[in-house]
Amino acid sequence: MIVVDENDPIGEIEASFPYRDVQLKKGSISRDIYDISSEELGRGTYGTVYLCKEKTTGLQLAAKYVKVTCKEDRRNMEREIEIMSGLHHPRIIQLYDAYDDGSTIVCVLELIQGGELFERVIEEDYVLTEKACTIFIRQICEGVDFLHSRDILHLDLKPENVLCLSREGNRIKLIDFGMARRYDPTKQLQILFGTAEFVAPEIVNFDAISYCTDMWAVGVICYVLLSGLSPFMGDTDIDTMTNVTLCKYNFDDDAFNQVSECAKDFVQQLLQKEGTKRLTTQGALNHPWLIDSAFNTELHVTKTKLKRYVIKKRWIKAVNTIIALRRMGAKIDLDLV
Ligand code: PIT
Numbered sequence: 001m002i003v004v005d006e007n008d009p010i011g012e013i014e015a016s017f018p019y020r021d022v023q024l025k026k027g028s029i030s031r032d033i034y035d036i037s038s039e040e041l042g043r044g045t046y047g048t049v050y051l052c053k054e055k056t057t058g059l060q061l062a063a064k065y066v067k068v069t070c071k072e073d074r075r076n077m078e079r080e081i082e083i084m085s086g087l088h089h090p091r092i093i094q095l096y097d098a099y100d101d102g103s104t105i106v107c108v109l110e111l112i113q114g115g116e117l118f119e120r121v122i123e124e125d126y127v128l129t130e131k132a133c134t135i136f137i138r139q140i141c142e143g144v145d146f147l148h149s150r151d152i153l154h155l156d157l158k159p160e161n162v163l164c165l166s167r168e169g170n171r172i173k174l175i176d177f178g179m180a181r182r183y184d185p186t187k188q189l190q191i192l193f194g195t196a197e198f199v200a201p202e203i204v205n206f207d208a209i210s211y212c213t214d215m216w217a218v219g220v221i222c223y224v225l226l227s228g229l230s231p232f233m234g235d236t237d238i239d240t241m242t243n244v245t246l247c248k249y250n251f252d253d254d255a256f257n258q259v260s261e262c263a264k265d266f267v268q269q270l271l272q273k274e275g276t277k278r279l280t281t282q283g284a285l286n287h288p289w290l291i292d293s294a295f296n297t298e299l300h301v302t303k304t305k306l307k308r309y310v311i312k313k314r315w316i317k318a319v320n321t322i323i324a325l326r327r328m329g330a331k332i333d334l335d336l337v
Contacts, residue, residue: 016110017059017096019088024081028101029063034108036063041111043321044160046178052108061096064107068100077105080177083152091143093163093175112173114164121225122307130263130295133225135170136162137266138290140218143174145281148211155179155191155209157217158198159224160313183210196237196244197230201273204241212275218284219270226263227255228305231271247273255301262289 029036037051047066054061068074077100084095084107097108114120117136121128140162147154154161156179165171179193188208200216202209223231231249234240243249249271251264266289272278279287289295 016094019094020096022081022085022095022098024078024098024100024105026100029097029099029106029108034061034063041113044176046176049109051111060111062109062111064109066105066107068103068105074100074105076178080180081105081107083180083182084177087147087150087152087177089143089146090171091139091173092146093173110173112163112165112175114166114169114171116160117162117164117172118159118225118306118310118313120164120167122303122310128299128303128306130226130258130260130297130299131293132170133222133263133299134290134293134295136172136225137218137222138285139172140174140221141281141284141290143172144214144218145285147174147180148214148281151183153181153183153189153209153211154214154217155181156194156198157214157221158195159221162221185210196240197233199241199244200275201245201247202275204245210275211280212278215270215278215280215284216275219267219278222263222270223249223267224309225306226259226267226299226302227253228302228307228309229253229255230309245273247271255305258297258299258301260289260295260297262292263295265289 033055035053035055037053039051040048041051041062042049047064049062049064052061052063053059066073066077068077081095081098084093088094093112094110095107096110099106099108120126121132121136140157144154144157154174154177156176157174161174161176162172163175165173179191181189181191183189189210190206191203191209192206194203198217198220200209200213201207202213220231223229232240232243234243251259251267256264266279266284266287269279269287270284284290
């Protein structure tokens with residue numbers, strides 16, 4: 001049985017490599033330097049991640065392979081590497097090395113072995129309390145606070161991009177800087193991407209985005225973690241985005257019966273239609289929900305609903321993988337003709 005240890009809520013000491021600045025090297029990843037295992041750690045829209053080891057030191061790492069088929073792909077990866085190489089913080093995945101062989105870019109990354117946060121908390125032996133939720137959300141806010149202090153917007157905060165460092169402790173790290181942008185407050189930045197469930201009203205409306213755009217996503221993640229329900233989810237992405245623009249959500253479901261008023265206040269202060277009214281990272285870190293730690297109720301209902309949520313996501317991911325593979329298959333067939 002895994003419960004939160006009051007004296008060591010996050011668990012484990014820091015244990016990665018010394019921070020280093022990375023530049024993209026021309027050529028394939030050196031097999032003299034790294035052993036790349038066939039063991040897949042993860043697969044996502046970002047590419048495929050394999051277990052990898054630095055031969056001389058035995059340091060275990062992760063190698064992310066991304067196919068670059070056009071100039072835009074390469075520009076996106078170059079931007080991601082440029083952004084990541086300057087981000088040194090315990091709540092942010094660290095970049096170790098990067099190679100570009102002309103058709104694939106390989107990023108050698110810090111190894112994170114605990115899997116996705118939501119997969120971890122739905123396990124039978126994990127006791128999900130409101131206190132545990134505060135520990136995770138606090139760390140997400142710390143990571144985002146660091147990004148914002150460096151004028152970086154993540155712009156794709158969602159449960160899949162929050163990984164647990166190990167299966168025992170409660171330490172998390174944020175991954176996937178594929179959509180991250182440097183923010184210049186003097187310039188207007190508009191974007192047309194993201195995941196419908198987590199995008200803020202200003203993205204749907206193609207209005208100017210800012211630090212507050214990430215905070216909306218933190219509010220959605222927190223709502224899902226506390227209830228297993230997705231606040232704006234509709235039958236289609238269009239329905240979902242309509243609910244987002246109307247800021248149409250509530251805490252009426254039974255899943256919220258055991259949730260404290262303080263937690264609801266925290267979420268409500270993040271899910272504000274108007275960005276300027278949302279909590280900033282500092283506002284969130286100073287909210288009573290993340291400061292006082294008296295909320296130790298077990299969230300029974302949540303686990304049932306959260307399990308359903310995670311299993312549904314697994315299915316969607318599997319179907320998308322099949323579609324992607326079939327598309328690749330179709331291309332191979334065409335190539336052979
Ligand atoms: C790991 C283990 C794992 C997934 C990853 C790393 C993925 C990291 C990642 C980092 C990025 C990105 C996409 C994925 O854009 O299961 O050690 O910066």
